[in-house]
Amino acid sequence: MNQFGRLLKLVFLCVPLAYLASQFALPLVSGIVMSFAAGGFSLANYGFVLHDPLFWRAWANNLILPALSLCLEFVLGLLFALLLSSARRVSIVTEISILLPFLIPEIVFLSIARYILLPRGYLNGALFSAGFGGAGWLNPGSGLALASVIVVDAWHVTPVVTLVLLGGLQTIPAELYEAAHLDGAGAVARLRHVTLPFLKPALFAALLLRGVDALRIFSTVLVLTGAEGTPVLSTYAYQLWSDALEPRVAMAASVMLALLITLLSLAVLVLRRRAGARGEGSWEYLAA
Amino acid sequence: MGVPGGVSVEDKLLAFCRRALSALVIAAAAIPLYLLIKQALTPELESFAWPPAWLPKSLTLTYLNGVIATGELRVALMLSARVAVAAALLATGLGTMLAYAMARDARARGLGLAALSVTRLLPMVAAAMPLATILIRLRLYDTASGLGLALVHGALALPAAAILLFGAFVKIPLELEHAAYLDGASPLAIFLRLNLPLVRGALAAAFVLSFLASWDEFGFALLLQPTNRTLPPLIYYYTVFGDAGAASALALVSAVPVLIALIALRPVLLHGLRGRAR
Amino acid sequence: MIELAINNVTRAFGDDRGVRDLSLTVERGEFFVLLGPSGAGKSTLLRMIAGLERPDSGNIEIGGRSIVGLRRPDNAVAMVFQSLALYPHMSAFDNIAFPLRMMRLGRQQIEQRVRETAALAGLEIDLGRRPGQLSGGERQRVALARALVREPRVILMDEPLSQLDTQLRNALRLELKEFQRRTGRTIVYVTHDHVSAFILGDRMAVMQNGEVAQIGAPTEIYRYPANLFVARFLGDTPMNLVKCRISEGRRGLWVGEARIELTPPGSLTGDLMLGIRPEDLSLNATLGAVELPIVVETAEFLGARYLVRLRLGEATLSAEFPTPLKPGEPARLYAPSDCFHFFDPESGRRIA
Numbered sequence: 001m002n003q004f005g006r007l008l009k010l011v012f013l014c015v016p017l018a019y020l021a022s023q024f025a026l027p028l029v030s031g032i033v034m035s036f037a038a039g040g041f042s043l044a045n046y047g048f049v050l051h052d053p054l055f056w057r058a059w060a061n062n063l064i065l066p067a068l069s070l071c072l073e074f075v076l077g078l079l080f081a082l083l084l085s086s087a088r089r090v091s092i093v094t095e096i097s098i099l100l101p102f103l104i105p106e107i108v109f110l111s112i113a114r115y116i117l118l119p120r121g122y123l124n125g126a127l128f129s130a131g132f133g134g135a136g137w138l139n140p141g142s143g144l145a146l147a148s149v150i151v152v153d154a155w156h157v158t159p160v161v162t163l164v165l166l167g168g169l170q171t172i173p174a175e176l177y178e179a180a181h182l183d184g185a186g187a188v189a190r191l192r193h194v195t196l197p198f199l200k201p202a203l204f205a206a207l208l209l210r211g212v213d214a215l216r217i218f219s220t221v222l223v224l225t226g227a228e229g230t231p232v233l234s235t236y237a238y239q240l241w242s243d244a245l246e247p248r249v250a251m252a253a254s255v256m257l258a259l260l261i262t263l264l265s266l267a268v269l270v271l272r273r274r275a276g277a278r279g280e281g282s283w284e285y286l287a288a
Numbered sequence: 289m290g291v292p293g294g295v296s297v298e299d300k301l302l303a304f305c306r307r308a309l310s311a312l313v314i315a316a317a318a319i320p321l322y323l324l325i326k327q328a329l330t331p332e333l334e335s336f337a338w339p340p341a342w343l344p345k346s347l348t349l350t351y352l353n354g355v356i357a358t359g360e361l362r363v364a365l366m367l368s369a370r371v372a373v374a375a376a377l378l379a380t381g382l383g384t385m386l387a388y389a390m391a392r393d394a395r396a397r398g399l400g401l402a403a404l405s406v407t408r409l410l411p412m413v414a415a416a417m418p419l420a421t422i423l424i425r426l427r428l429y430d431t432a433s434g435l436g437l438a439l440v441h442g443a444l445a446l447p448a449a450a451i452l453l454f455g456a457f458v459k460i461p462l463e464l465e466h467a468a469y470l471d472g473a474s475p476l477a478i479f480l481r482l483n484l485p486l487v488r489g490a491l492a493a494a495f496v497l498s499f500l501a502s503w504d505e506f507g508f509a510l511l512l513q514p515t516n517r518t519l520p521p522l523i524y525y526y527t528v529f530g531d532a533g534a535a536s537a538l539a540l541v542s543a544v545p546v547l548i549a550l551i552a553l554r555p556v557l558l559h560g561l562r563g564r565a566r
Numbered sequence: 567m568i569e570l571a572i573n574n575v576t577r578a579f580g581d582d583r584g585v586r587d588l589s590l591t592v593e594r595g596e597f598f599v600l601l602g603p604s605g606a607g608k609s610t611l612l613r614m615i616a617g618l619e620r621p622d623s624g625n626i627e628i629g630g631r632s633i634v635g636l637r638r639p640d641n642a643v644a645m646v647f648q649s650l651a652l653y654p655h656m657s658a659f660d661n662i663a664f665p666l667r668m669m670r671l672g673r674q675q676i677e678q679r680v681r682e683t684a685a686l687a688g689l690e691i692d693l694g695r696r697p698g699q700l701s702g703g704e705r706q707r708v709a710l711a712r713a714l715v716r717e718p719r720v721i722l723m724d725e726p727l728s729q730l731d732t733q734l735r736n737a738l739r740l741e742l743k744e745f746q747r748r749t750g751r752t753i754v755y756v757t758h759d760h761v762s763a764f765i766l767g768d769r770m771a772v773m774q775n776g777e778v779a780q781i782g783a784p785t786e787i788y789r790y791p792a793n794l795f796v797a798r799f800l801g802d803t804p805m806n807l808v809k810c811r812i813s814e815g816r817r818g819l820w821v822g823e824a825r826i827e828l829t830p831p832g833s834l835t836g837d838l839m840l841g842i843r844p845e846d847l848s849l850n851a852t853l854g855a856v857e858l859p860i861v862v863e864t865a866e867f868l869g870a871r872y873l874v875r876l877r878l879g880e881a882t883l884s885a886e887f888p889t890p891l892k893p894g895e896p897a898r899l900y901a902p903s904d905c906f907h908f909f910d911p912e913s914g915r916r917i918a
Contacts, residue, residue: 005475009389013396016386016446017403019378023443024407024415031418083309086302094310096551100317103550104324105504107520108539111527112320115327115536122323125339155316187298216411219506223524237413238511247417254414261409466618467651470644471712472668485655 028258035251045252054228055253058236062257065150065232066214072154073210074203077161082195084162085169102159110223113152114138117224140229149230153220157213161206168202169195204272211268215261233257324543327536328352351537361522361538368503368518368542371434371441375502378442380495383449384487388479390450391457392465400454404447412507415440420512430513437512441505445498452497456490457483496549503546569594569752570615570720575624577610585611586776587624592720592769595750597743599784601763602773603799608756611773612722615754616645629719641669644713645722648729650705652697658684658708659693665716679715686749687711688741702730706738714751723755727762739765760800764788772796790907794839794914797907803844803873808881809911810840822879828856828903834917841907847876847885847899855900862897865890 038044049055080098084090101109116122117137124134137148172195180190218234221227227235227243233253240250328351330344355361390400419440423429428436460483468478484491506520513521519542526535570592578584585607592598600608613619615626617633626633628642644665652661659680666676684693687710697705706726713721727735727742743766746753757763763770764784771781772795780792791797797805811820812835819826821840851857860876860883871886876899891897908917 005392005478008475008479009393009396012385012389013393013400016382016450017399019382020403020407020443020446023419023440024410027415027418027422028410030422031414034418034421079309080313083306083313087306094313096554097314097317099550099554100321100547103547104320105520105539105543105546107504107506107523107527108324108543109320111523111535111539112324112327114527115323115532116320120338120340122340122342126342128339186296187302212408218412219524223527226528234411234413234507237417241413241417242511242514247421250413250417254411254417257411258409258414261411265409461649461651463647463649463651464653466616467645467647467712468653468664469618470616471665472638472641472716473664474638474668477668482653 031251032255034248035255037248045249046256048246048249049252049256054231055236058231058233058253061146061230062215062217062232062260065146065153065217065230066211069150069153069214069217070207070210072150073158073161074206076154076158077165077206078199080158080162081165081169082191084166098162099159101156106156106219107223109156110152110219113155114224117148117152138225138229140225145225145230149217149220149224152224153214153217156220157210161210164206164209165199165202168199168205171202172198200275204268204275208265208268208272212261212265215257215264233260324536324540327532328540330533332531332533348533351533352541354534355537355541364517364519364522365541367432367434367513367516368520371438371518372499372502374435374438375441375445376495376499378438379445379449379498379501380453380491382442383446383494383498384453384484384491386446386450387453387457388483390454391460400450404450407443407447413511416508416511419508423512430516432516434513434516434518437509437518438502440508440512441502442498444505444508445501448501449494449498452494453487453490456487460486493553496553500546500549503542567594568592569596569629570598570754571625571627572611572615573625573627575611575614575621575626577607577614577619577621579610583607583610584776585614585621588776588778589624590771590778590781592752592754594752597746597753597755597766597768599763599767599770600754600756600773601758601760601767601770601799602779603758606773607776608758608773609724610776612645612724612754612756615720616643616722641716642719643722644716644718644720645724646709646713646726648724648726650697650709650726652705652709652712654697657694657696658689658691658700658704661697661708662693662711662715665712669716680711683711683715686745687714688745703734703738706730710742710745720752720754723753725757728757728759742766761802772799774799790916791841792916794841794909797841797909801843803884803886805841805843805907806881806883806885807839807841807909808878808883810838812836812838820879821881824859824879826856826858828906834908837911838917839909839911839914841909842883842901842905844883844885846901846905847883848901849887849897849899851898851900852902854903856903856906858899858901860897860899862891862893862895864893 035045036042084095084098114121118124119134119136119138121137123137127134135144136142138145176194176198177190180194185193216234217232218238221230221232221235222238224230227239231239234257237250237253237257240246240253244250326342326344329347329349330341331346331348331350355365386400389396391397419436420429423436426436428439430436464482465478468482473481504520505518506524509518510521510524517525519538523535523539523542526538568591572588572590575588576584576586578586583605588607588611600611602608610619614621615628615633617636621634624634631642633642653664656664662680662683663676666679671679680693684707687707689704689707689711691700691704697708700708709726727738730738739762745751746766755762755766757766767784769781769783770787772779772787774795780787780796787796788800791800791805794807797807808821810826812818813820814835819828819840847858848855858878860878863875863877863882865875866873867890868886871888872890874885874887874891876883876885876897885899909915910917
């Protein structure tokens with residue numbers, strides 16, 4: 001069958017890849033070139049960034065925020081996935097509810113989250129009515145604002161983690177649980193010795209999938225606290241580009257972000273190989 | 289994990305946790321949706337009262353009418369729709385080609401998956417900022433037609449569309465292609481008359497998902513269409529600088545078609561979730 | 567007249583599967599069966615004839631024209647696949663019409679030829695139905711009609727009946743044979759089932775490890791298997807094969823310490839493999855039959871017959887009798903002298 005249709009498949013492969021390259025690879029390369037340009041080849045843009053205290057805050061936030069958000073959404077995602085797969089019957093309301101925060105368009109979700117967290121928002125209103133004082137949930141630069149961003153981010157994307165882990169849970173044969181039960185394993189022991197080992201590939205897949213998105217976090221920060229409220233690398237670069245009109249410096253910052261994401265993804269891939277997690281699926285999860 | 293027979297303390301505790309989790313899940317989904325609808329339908333005064341009212345006192349259609357009547361909003365709505373249709377056509381069309389090549393050739397599969405994965409690693413800003421420079425040169429930056437944005441949205445949606453269609457193509461037995469070959473069909477005829485009709489469902493799902501991906505996209509839209517805005521940036525501006533009623537009405541209008549489509553596509557999203565008891 | 571000629575065709579895969587330097591010819595109007603265990607290379611050969619696979623070397627001619635390396639298949643061959651490979655989204659009519667549409671025939675012509683071919687293949691159904699709505703037998707006929715509709719010189723079949731239940735398979739097998747006899751089509755049929763090969767084939771080739779072990783009419787191959795492999799592969803109960811010895815000093819044929827009163831054909835001596843088909847062993851002495859001194863070991867009830875295991879010298883034989891024999895008793899069995907097959911134990915080749 002290989003002797004015919006080769007040309008068709010070649011065209012079918014190359015045209016979409018060329019299109020992807022024109023939209024992503026070409027801008028990236030031109031951006032990298034831009035980041036080294038300051039009237040000739042120069043490292044000045046990187047020098048500027050590295051001497052900017054705001055950059056270092058953004059850098060720190062860009063590590064803390066994804067790390068905590070991932071922890072939160074993995075704990076919740078695992079709980080939800082176990083909930084969905086362990087119940088004899090999952091009501092359609094629960095099923096839709098689990099997905100809903102992610103199904104609502106991101107910006108719509110963030111808009112409502114902002115109205116809830118504003119100083120005169122619904123959360124403080126409810127606290128006030130209950131006799132508590134309010135809090136500045138979104139105060140620029142505060143730890144509380146960082147926490148708010150983390151919670152909102154986890155709130156929004158936990159459904160994705162749930163879905164991936166659920167896919168992993170469904171690969172576990174039911175007989176294993178029955179065998180473990182007969183062997184006297186309680187619920188916790190079953191989780192530790194049956195569920196988690198089987199879930200390893202799905203966990204790594206979800207980690208890759210969500211980790212990349214968490215590192216690229218942009219809209220959540222921008223809508224909730226503004227670019228400078230809890231600066232991350234994306235908003236830092238955006239602000240340099242749109243407000244400070246320093247496109248080359250902005251590119252230097254975003255190139256560093258791209259580098260960070262690539263290195264951390266590679267690290268996860270290496271870790272996955274070390275852990276011996278089976279399955280080729282993670283590339284597909286990543287692409288999807 | 290409930291095994292019939294033994295009901296231990298652990299199992300009872302588990303049942304309680306399950307109920308508590310269900311409640312949390314439903315609240316986490318219902319509260320934002322409820323507030324969105326409430327804000328869109330109540331006068332702004334209520335949204336800005338202190339403490340803000342959780343229950344509506346009076347209802348108004350002012351904001352929803354405003355969304356439809358105001359030129360700016362209508363233009364954004366139309367632009368979003370146009371961009372999303374173009375992006376969905378691009379992503380589905382080119383995604384189908386890539387998926388077919390990947391399904392029928394092992395080397396193409398490796399290359400395709402690698403390329404699709406690498407695109408995921410790229411942060412939005414790193415692509416959007418230089419892209420803006422390129423689009424300015426091509427006179428495609430911030431146009432009323434939104435063509436430049438549609439191009440990048442198509443590329444953003446392509447990986448998911450391609451993976452979805454790839455899954456559909458690999459399910460078609462190779463023997464069918466061999467039969468068509470012996471029946472005298474050319475490679476193109478085999479693709480068009482045999483494979484495409486067999487993945488109709490996946491094509492529709494890929495189109496809808498790509499459409500929604502573009503409809504929801506915020507970052508590129510913000511950077512590439514700073515004045516000819518699509519809905520998400522407009523909602524952003526209304527939320528941060530405008531009034532709550534209009535922002536929520538606009539958000540509601542943009543969310544409703546999405547919710548309907550996605551809830552209808554739930555089986556695709558959840559695979560075989562229901563009916564799996566453990 | 568030769569319709570299909572395969573000359574020195576070789577196709578190697580990484581493992582041992584494949585076809586090695588294979589030559590054979592199929593006459594026009596012949597029902598030719600390729601028989602062999604899985605991995606013998608018969609499907610590979612069929613796919614090369616179809617043009618789905620290209621031989622590494624050698625040539626394949628259909629109607630005197632080489633089909634190797636054609637960019638598109640010409641109308642010389644059609645194939646019925648193991649899975650039938652009916653197009654699931656097309657009606658039965660469209661399935662049969664597909665090859666004609668690819669030839670860009672006119673609508674009326676297509677309509678007419680599809681109807682004719684469907685009738686020829688024994689299809690008496692609403693052709694608007696899809697494969698999913700048809701029974702196994704109907705699907706089979708649609709697949710046959712699709713292969714016939716272009717009027718190819720050779721029709722290739724890759725075990726198309728294997729996925730049906732036994733009864734339907736037997737019925738369709740007879741129908742296929744009848745159809746071929748009536749229409750005089752040239753058919754090359756692949757199977758691993760010797761019963762199908764016997765029933766269907768005018769001639770057959772038994773394949774082993776990518777080579778032809780023997781070619782001939784089914785009766786001929788059954789009666790005179792060319793080597794140990796063919797002898798073992800054909801038959802419901804495999805041929806009994808035992809080591810034997812003909813020495814110059816001791817007269818006769820020796821299986822261990824048991825002596826068979828048989829004058830070996832020609833001047834055979836030394837160690838040999840002796841083959842006797844179970845059904846050739848009988849309890850009754852007939853004129854010229856050779857006597858075998860055996861001891862009964864076990865007798866298993868099979869319904870119509872008993873499968874009896876016998877000891878002959880050191881070797882064990884199987885035979886089938888309408889009545890059981892008592893285990894442990896010596897008995898006398900007889901076999902016609904022309905039913906003794908001798909093979910070279912080294913090469914496996916038939917000696918006499």
